[in-house]
Every structure is written in C-alpha cells, then in structure tokens.
Amino acid sequence: MNKIRMRRNVVLLAGLFLAGIAQADEERFVVTNDRWKAECGSCHLAYPPQLLPASSWSMLFAGLGDHFGSDATLDPATATQLLAYAKSNAARPTDTKPPLRVTETRWFRHEHDEVGAATWTNPKVGSAANCAACHQGAERGDFDEDLIRIPR
Amino acid sequence: MAIRISRLAVLGMLMAVAAPVAIAGGADLLPALELQARQAAPAFAGFSAQRGQAFFDSTHGQQWSCSSCHTRNPLQAGRHAATGKTIAALAPAANAERLSDPAKVDKWFRRNCKDVLKRECTAAEKGDVIRYLVSLK
Numbered sequence: 140m141n142k143i144r145m146r147r148n149v150v151l152l153a154g155l156f157l158a159g160i161a162q163a164d165e166e167r168f169v170v171t172n173d174r175w176k177a178e179c180g181s182c183h184l185a186y187p188p189q190l191l192p193a194s195s196w197s198m199l200f201a202g203l204g205d206h207f208g209s210d211a212t213l214d215p216a217t218a219t220q221l222l223a224y225a226k227s228n229a230a231r232p233t234d235t236k237p238p239l240r241v242t243e244t245r246w247f248r249h250e251h252d253e254v255g256a257a258t259w260t261n262p263k264v265g266s267a268a269n270c271a272a273c274h275q276g277a278e279r280g281d282f283d284e285d286l287i288r289i290p291r
Numbered sequence: 292m293a294i295r296i297s298r299l300a301v302l303g304m305l306m307a308v309a310a311p312v313a314i315a316g317g318a319d320l321l322p323a324l325e326l327q328a329r330q331a332a333p334a335f336a337g338f339s340a341q342r343g344q345a346f347f348d349s350t351h352g353q354q355w356s357c358s359s360c361h362t363r364n365p366l367q368a369g370r371h372a373a374t375g376k377t378i379a380a381l382a383p384a385a386n387a388e389r390l391s392d393p394a395k396v397d398k399w400f401r402r403n404c405k406d407v408l409k410r411e412c413t414a415a416e417k418g419d420v421i422r423y424l425v426s427l428k
Contacts, residue, residue, distance in 0.1 A: 183374040208373065210405035265375025272375060 169280045172224050178213060179221070184270045184277055186241055188228040194237040196225035207240075242267045254289075263290035316383035317390030317425045324421070327414035335415065343423025346416055351408045357420070359407075366427050382427040390421060 168187030170176055179185040188196065200222045203211045213221065230244075238244050251267075259267060270277040276286040321338060328335045347357040347365075361369040365381040380386040390396055404412040412420075 181378075182371050183376050208406075210402040212402060265370070266373060268373070269375035 168282075172221075174217065175221055175224055178217060182209065182211070183268045187280055188225040189230055190241045190247075191225075191230055191244070192232045192237055193226040193229040194232065195239060196222060196229055198237060198239060200225075240268075258289055261290055316387065317421050320390060320393060320396060320421055321418055324414045324418040328418055331414060338415070338418035338422040340419070340423040340426040343419035343421070347420055347423060353407060353409060355407050357403065357407060365424055382424050384428050390424065396421075 168189045170185050170187050175188075176185045191199075199206070200218055203213060203218070233244075241247055258264060258273075264272040270282075273287050273289050274282050275288055276283060325335070325338070328338075347361075348363055350356045350359075355372060358365075359372045360378055361381045366385040368380050369378040370376070371378055379388075381389055383389045383391070400412055400417055404410065404416075
C-alpha cells in the first residue's frame with residue numbers, strides 16, 4: 140500500500156518536473172514595451188531583451204552610432220529608457236565575454252545546430268538576423284517549433 | 292442656436308487645421324526646408340523631384356543608396372540590405388504614415404544619410420527627396 144502511494148508520488152513529482160521544463164522551453168518572449176518595438180523593430184525584429192545579458196545591452200547601447208555598420212542612434216532620453224527596460228528583462232549573465240549578437244550566444248547556436256549552410260545563405264533568408272524568414276510567429280515573440288517554415 | 296453656431300465654428304476650425312496635413316502627405320515639411328536651403332545658398336531655385344530621384348538611386352561613391360533598402364520604386368515595400376527585414380513602402384501615396392511625423396523624418400534622414408553618404412544630408416537634398424517621394428502616385 141505504502142509502496143503504491145510512494146510510486147504515485149514519484150510519478151506526480153516527475154510530471155510536475157516535466158511540466159516545468161515544458162514551460163521553460165516554450166520559446167515565447169513577449170515584448171511588452173511599445174517604444175522598444177518601435178525603435179528596435181524597424182531594421183530588424185525587435186529582439187526580446189531576454190535574449191542577451193545586461194552587459195551585452197549596455198555595450199550595444201553605447202555603440203549605437205555604428206550598430207553593425209548602421210547609424211542607429213536614439214535621442215538620449217529614449218536610449219536611457221530603453222536600456223533600463225533591456226537590463227531589467229535581460230538574460231542571466233554569462234561567464235564568458237558578453238555576446239553582441241544574439242547569433243553568437245551558445246543558446247542560439249545550440250537551437251540552430253540542425254540548420255544547414257544553404258538555409259543561411261538562401262536569399263529569401265538573407266541574414267541570421269531575419270528571424271521572421273523561418274519563424275512565422277517571430278513578430279509576436281512566438282518561436283514555437285510548430286511555426287517554423289524554412290524557405291526553399 | 293448660438294451653441295450650434297459655435298460648434299460649427301469649432302468644427303470648421305478643426306477641419307481647417309486638419310485638412311492641409313491630411314492632404315499634404317509630406318509636402319508640409321517643405322517650407323521649413325526651403326527656408327534652410329535658401330539660407331545655405333541664396334541662389335536656391337526650389338526643390339526638384341527629378342533631382343530627388345537621382346539622389347535616391349545614387350550610391351554617392353559608397354556602398355549603399357537609399358534604394359538599396361527602399362527599392363527604385365518606393366511605392367512598393369523594400370527590404371533591409373543587411374538584415375533582410377521587410378520595410379513598408381516609403382511613398383506617402385502607398386503608405387499614409389510616411390512623412391507624417393516630422394520627428395521621425397528627422398531621425399531617419401539623420402541615420403540613413405550617415406549610412407548612405409557618411410555625412411548628414413543638406414536641406415536642399417532632403418527637400419528634393421521629399422518632393423520626389425510626394426510626386427509618386
């Protein structure tokens with residue numbers, strides 16, 4: 140009797156544990172800040188601040204005058220406000236050099252290790268920064284696998 | 292009766308204020324630029340859509356032109372030359388939001404002129420480009 144109850148508890152605990160993992164793995168980051176969406180979403184997807192650690196955001200904001208080859212300067216008040224938003228929603232700090240590109244993170248590389256070279260160079264994709272080329276729900280922050288359509 | 296008249300008067304005033312902005316679709320930005328252009332060069336003889344188009348499609352000896360991202364037909368959607376992201380059409384006839392917010396226009400001329408020309412654009416150049424974009428139907 141006791142054994143059965145114990146087994147039940149183990150099953151229940153395992154279920155809770157798996158549910159926790161499923162939730163953490165939902166791949167959904169919702170950008171709630173309209174200013175962020177407007178200012179950061181013109182040239183590329185408004186990357187959710189959860190994708191980079193705070194130190195990365197600080198470095199990016201300090202270098203907006205030459206943002207990967209483009210002038211992405213903001214007025215000082217907007218920059219201060221958006222950096223605060225980024226830092227308060229940032230990823231955990233890394234023990235390595237802070238990445239400047241989302242595509243440099245270990246997490247990104249792991250998630251995309253099955254994507255072949257031909258996909259990255261496909262003109263319909265253009266660049267690894269073009270999340271929405273494959274992730275149909277990217278604009279809404281939904282990176283669920285079921286919504287991936289890789290262009291041919 | 293007096294109330295109705297004053298209501299009409301208010302409505303009339305609102306329409307008078309709102310109408311030119313709605314119709315202009317970017318052309319309302321030109322008088323201020325014309326003033327600046329005249330200050331810079333007293334011989335300034337007005338903006339030109341044709342000159343604006345040539346400016347828009349030129350790489351100015353650098354890597355990019357305005358049309359690299361906005362295409363040579365700004366009535367259609369463009370694509371960011373580096374990231375591949377779709378950029379909504381730039382001509383107000385195709386996209387009523389365009390050229391409707393002076394602060395936004397300033398911001399993008401400041402940034403994109405640096406990207407294309409490695410310097411800020413002059414008032415004369417901005418006026419020509421706006422005249423060109425407004426002329427597209």
